[in-house]
Amino acid sequence: MSIDIIFKIAAIGILTIVISQILSHSGKSDIATLSSLAGLIIVLVMVLSMINDLFDTVKELFDLY
């Protein structure tokens, strides 16, 4: 739970941009949209697991049930 998660998400974002650029330039624009969508979903899943951790700690700390 430290700074490397931010770098991971940024790296995934940059990778999806590069991949979709390459794919769209090489003519396969449908795969490009799919790859950018996949990158977004991966990042979303990571952020959702972080939100889940946040809610668990808040529930445990403030006994908010």
Added chain:
Amino acid sequence: MLIFKIITIAIIVTISSLVLKQSRPDIAMLISVAGGILILLMLFNQFSSIFKWINNLATKTGIDNSVFSPIFKIIGIGYLAEFSASVCEDAGNKSMANKVILSAKIIILVLSLPILNSLIDTIVSVL
């Protein structure tokens, strides 16, 4: 010191979300959400020391814990509501942020009703 870590994380998150803003604003927003969560998680051990102090204050003064648990709940709700409202506002969705803030206010009011009742009872008993 913890504050240096938080400052560096905030600056790194802002820069990386700016890098991704032109081509992928959605991933940029997710990066700022992740950074916000990181900073909040770091703050929690500060919070636990505050709560320990409040707990032994409660045991020392003899006030039972039923008064303090709504206060902790209200702090938690305010904490989460402020975080999500600023995230929504960051993403440009001001109406959602206002909805979250409004609902948090109402929930806090509902939670504070028993405390208000006990306050009014004590006042009436004094008069």
